Amino acid sequence: MELLKKLSQTPGISGREERIRALIKEELEKLADEVKVDAIGNVIAFKKGKSGGKKVMISGHMDEIGFIVSQIEGGFLRLSPVGGLDPRNLVAQRVVVHGRKDLRGIMMPAIKPVHIMTAEEAKAPLKISDLYVDLGLTQEETEKLVRIGDPVTIDREFIEFGANVSGKAMDDRAGVWVMIEALRQVKEHEVDIYAVASVQEEVGLRGATAGAYGIRPDIGVALDVTLAVDGPGSSKQYQVTALGEGAAIKIMDSASISNYKLVDFMRSLAEENQIKYQMEILPRGGTDAGAIERVQTGCPVITLSVPTRHVHSNVETINKEDIKNTAALLAKFLETAHKGDFAL
Ligand SMILES: [Zn+2]
Known part of the structure; x- marks a missing residue:
């Protein structure tokens, strides 16, 4: 969790991501064939697939809320x-x-x-x-x-306690960690991978919009946190996700509806590989998928989420196994995405 700690503690509000960008760029350079920064400030890491052709954009936002x-x-x-x-x-x-x-x-x-x-x-x-x-x-x-x-x-120190970790900006440094970790794990892959650490998500998915226009992906996977409403004062009806129940496969939020074939593909993949997962429907809130979905002539998208307690507070809390499961599922997806047919 050393990298997650560094990601959490490095500053980078929307539009002023320079310090977190430098850190993420350095990490991605170890794993990709080519890394560049576009004009809006997204870091885009490219990893060539064996056969190429299909482009998969994976996107976690680097910006955090602040002042x-x-x-x-x-x-x-x-x-x-x-x-x-x-x-x-x-x-x-x-x-x-x-x-x-x-x-x-x-x-x-x-x-x-x-x-x-x-x-x-x-x-x-x-x-x-x-x-x-x-x-x-x-x-x-x-x-x-x-x-x-x-x-x-x-100013908030990242801590590990019990099965969980907590800090500021887990939204969405947890998603960035998932992206980096999946790139580390991925072995053979046919598709071309564009790993994007996007900017300005918190103010309206702006980085991902520009990023997707540049990349023109065939498939988009956003990586973000989602609400775990599973503690005292909450009821099962409003739970969305629960900590420790695995990676969350998003069906819908208020910015995007996941391509249902991608949802089925992801669910089967988790089952085949015995990766713990849960399904997610978020009544309000969105991710980079909402931007990627509607660029050009449209793009099939999905979000893999890390369940998080106390979202948009300074003690955002996630489960260590959930985040690892999310990265494992993303890595498996990148290895098998060429087999999927997501045309509607
Ligand atoms: Zn977020």
């Missing part, structure tokens, strides 16, 4: 969100402001301490716009080191 500095108010910073953040997960956090150098700070809502709040004030819902960052610097020092637009990420 940019929107105002410098004295020695304090105000923030604009990048991606879908829930303010309830953001109280009393340590952050890193990526200014002229990395600066550690604390993030709190600009509201009164609870001791001196009126009953009315205590009831008011928290908003992202309430949050500010304290860097412990004077206004002058802050202005020297921080500019409007600088990225801000959560």
Whole structure:
């Protein structure tokens, strides 16, 4: 899990993926025939197939949700969100402001301490716009080191505990790990593989859209996390997936409907190879598959998901076996994809 730890802890909000991109590029260069970065910032690794012809695009997004500095108010910073953040997960956090150098700070809502709040004030819902960052610097020092637009990420150490691991940005560094690990495992493959670490997924699948236009794939497989709603306070009806139950094969979310022949193929493949899996229907949310599906004249797509607790929080949690099962299933798919007929 060393690589996953590095992937989780490296910063890279949407549009400012330069540091995570450098790390992923270095990893992919060890495994692919050719690696390049396109104009929007996607890393595209190409691995030639034995017979070639069919192009399979696999895509995991490298960007994470976070903030940019929107105002410098004295020695304090105000923030604009990048991606879908829930303010309830953001109280009393340590952050890193990526200014002229990395600066550690604390993030709190600009509201009164609870001791001196009126009953009315205590009831008011928290908003992202309430949050500010304290860097412990004077206004002058802050202005020297921080500019409007600088990225801000959560300062959170990756941990292993029991059967699980947890950290920030498991969405979607877990998917990137699956992609890298599958490339490591894949043996003979007939299809040409285009492994894409995409940018700007969290703000609307933008990297994958540009990537798919460039590649013109015959098959698209997105790699992402999905909701595991399997802990206290949840009911079976809303479970989506559960940790420890295996790789999730997506049937549908709100951005794409998986090609049903690809779904059947993936399910049979998991069964033949005794890879633990579960089926997934996600009522709201999407992955890069939603972009790949609709480029050019359309493309059969599917998503393989890593079940994740507390998605879009700083303690996104996955099961170590689930992520390994997802990579194993993807590797098997790449070895056998040429046998599939996904025409409708
Ligand atoms: Zn994601």
